[in-house]
Amino acid sequence: MSTDLIAARQTDVIDEFALFDDWMDKYEHLIELGKDVPAIDTGRKTDEHLIKGCQSRVWLAADAEADGTVRFTADSDAIITKGLVGLMVRVLSGAEARAIAEADLHFLDAIGLHQHLSPTRSNGLASMVKQMRLYAAALAARQA
Amino acid sequence: MGRPGLNLYFAERFRLKMANSTLPERIRRDFPILDRSVHGKPLVYLDNAASAQKPLAVxxxxxxxxxxxxxxxxxxxxxxxxxxxxxxxxxxxxxxxxxxxxxxxxxxxxxxxxxxxxxxxxxxxxxxxxxxxxxxxxxxxxxxxxxxxxxxxxxxxxxxxxxxxxxxxxxxxxxxxxxxxxxxxxxxxxxxxxxxxxxxxxxxxxxxxxxxxxxxxxxxxxxxxxxxxxxxxxxxxxxxxxxxxxxxxxxxxxxxxxxxxxxxxxxxxxxxxxxxxxxxxxxxxxxxxxxxxxxxxxxxxxxxxxxxxxxxxxxVGLDTIHAHESALVQHAHQALQTLPGMRIIGTAPEKVGVVSLVVDGLHPYDLGTLLDGQGIAVRTGHHCTEPLMAHFGLESGTLRMSFAAYTTREEIDRAVIALERAMRMLS
Missing domain, CATH: 3.40.640.10 (Type I PLP-dependent aspartate aminotransferase-like (Major domain))
Incomplete structure (x- = not known):
């Protein structure tokens, strides 16, 4: 069920970005998204939730809900990273733990932003996705 | 077979053209990579302190x-x-x-x-x-x-x-x-x-x-x-x-x-x-x-x-290279100072071709990403000098433009214009 949810959300994001064919327009949109992201509770913007990238810092908090889904909130000190983090949260948050752990995340590739997931970008996004999956996998194992 | 008179004429014309040309005009043809484009824009390579491009001879x-x-x-x-x-x-x-x-x-x-x-x-x-x-x-x-x-x-x-x-x-x-x-x-x-x-x-x-x-x-x-x-x-x-x-x-x-x-x-x-x-x-x-x-x-x-x-x-001559790069640094400092909220980090009287900067309220990583989108290669972050960045209180580091013998004033101008656009997009 939840796998379909993630797939449908990825399609949404891809459709949304299809409106922009110019590189700069795409980033303009990402910046707008970054401004809108519901930031993580300031109380949770602590070292405990910090994913230290080389350049931009990312904070991620995960909460297991009673229905077996995971709720993510996240933030970054760089606005483009924040936009990307926001997209990742939009796609994965509220899905079932197992679906998150096993999700085939192809939307960044499809919208031409895959370079931000490469470890050389050092923006913390790749580490964040890894953390999201690890958290979900651990939760799914406990649920099983 | 040859027409020595004509050849000499062209040789002399070439010599004069070279003598009156700028350093980049004389040497850019040695660097094939400088002709490429990035994200559909002509490449402006300002990350030379990380690594310089290679001339054909190399x-x-x-x-x-x-x-x-x-x-x-x-x-x-x-x-x-x-x-x-x-x-x-x-x-x-x-x-x-x-x-x-x-x-x-x-x-x-x-x-x-x-x-x-x-x-x-x-x-x-x-x-x-x-x-x-x-x-x-x-x-x-x-x-x-x-x-x-x-x-x-x-x-x-x-x-x-x-x-x-x-x-x-x-x-x-x-x-x-x-x-x-x-x-x-x-x-x-x-x-x-x-x-x-x-x-x-x-x-x-x-x-x-x-x-x-x-x-x-x-x-x-x-x-x-x-x-x-x-x-x-x-x-x-x-x-x-x-x-x-x-x-x-x-x-x-x-x-x-x-x-x-x-x-x-x-x-x-x-x-x-x-x-x-x-x-x-x-x-x-x-x-x-x-x-x-x-x-x-x-x-x-x-x-x-x-x-x-x-x-x-x-x-090429290191004195020529150093003089060229010093002029570029001076030009970059002047051009950058026209932008609001701009702070140049490192204004020593004697510098090599390196200009580090921060803009009030903006993250260097965002600026660097938006410069990349405009074909401009710079480096952002702490540049492997974390204690120095901590000393200046720059937790996110700086955006660094760094020059080489082939860097032109026009490239710096393009970078400054691109930076201005990035700043507008982010604010």
């Missing part, structure tokens, strides 16, 4: 070796081995000439500056440092001239102490003198030119003071080699390290120069082939300089091409 020279005379060096009894050895050893001679070394035996090939510093820390450092000793470095050192010292000092119970940097990015000479006297360091490590600030340090003055205080000196010339004339005798240091790829040569090759008596007294660091005179289970003896420090098969193509890069730089 690219071709490396290919020529691989295609025509590749063989392992020093030991083959055959023609190709001899050709390869001559070319590789030829570079050792060129390095020695280029930096004013007394002999080729004082030039040790390394993988780069980092490798060269590690050679000194692991060989000289482990043999000469002991509990309670101090290694004095500056707060503007690259991590490559901090961490290897921390590692050997941790092992020996010694301490690494930094000299302070002033607001304009120059070294605090009073603090240097004070710490030299207070700590009586065994070694003083100083960067010739800062990769983050561009500051050119008064290395001759610093080395003279260090020597008077009884310290051995190491100068990190990674950013100096592509920009400045280097004379180790005039500097008066004991060790000098540099890397090839920032000076138009290939990656994976650099060198350590050391004073002969120091190198002679130092134990080998890495063991293996090439570095031995004779091996037996009763006892192994080591080779003479420089081979004692060069275990294993080296980066032969890189070594050969580094020699070609030095020839290329000397053909």
């Amino acid at each position: 690219i071709e020279g490396q290919r020529e070796y691989l295609a025509n005379y590749h063989a392992n060096i020093h030991r083959g009894a055959h023609h190709l081995a001899q050709l390869a050895t001559e070319a590789y050893e030829g570079t050792r001679g060129k390095i020695a000439d280029h930096i004013g070394a007394g002999s080729t035996e004082e030039i040790i090939f390394t993988a780069g500056s980092t490798d060269a510093v590690n050679l000194v820390t692991q060989s000289w450092g482990r043999a000469n440092l002991s509990a309670g000793d101090t290694v004095l470095v500056t707060r503007m050192e690259h991590h490559a001239n901090i961490v290897p010292w921390q590692m050997v000092c941790a092992e020996k119970g010694a301490e690494v102490v930094p000299v302070d940097v002033q607001e304009d990015g120059t070294l605090d000479l009073e603090d240097f003198a004070r710490k030299l006297e207070r700590h009586q360091p065994k070694l003083v490590g100083v960067v010739h030119a800062s990769n983050t600030l561009g500051t050119i340090n008064p290395v001759a003055e610093l080395c003279a003071a260090a020597r008077t205080a009884g310290a051995v000196t190491l100068v990190d010339g990674s950013q100096a080699l592509p920009h400045l004339t280097i004379d180790v005798a005039a500097i008066g240091c004991d060790f000098y390290v540099a890397t090839g790829h920032k000076a138009y040569g290939p990656t994976g090759i650099g060198f350590l120069w050391g004073r002969r008596d120091l190198l002679d007294a130092m134990p080998p660091w890495r063991g293996g082939g090439e570095m031995i005179r004779s091996v037996s289970f009763d006892g192994t003896t080591y080779n003479d300089l420089p081979h004692k420090f060069e275990a294993g098969t080296p980066h032969i193509s890189g070594g050969i091409a580094l020699g070609i890069a030095l020839d290329w730089m000397n053909g």
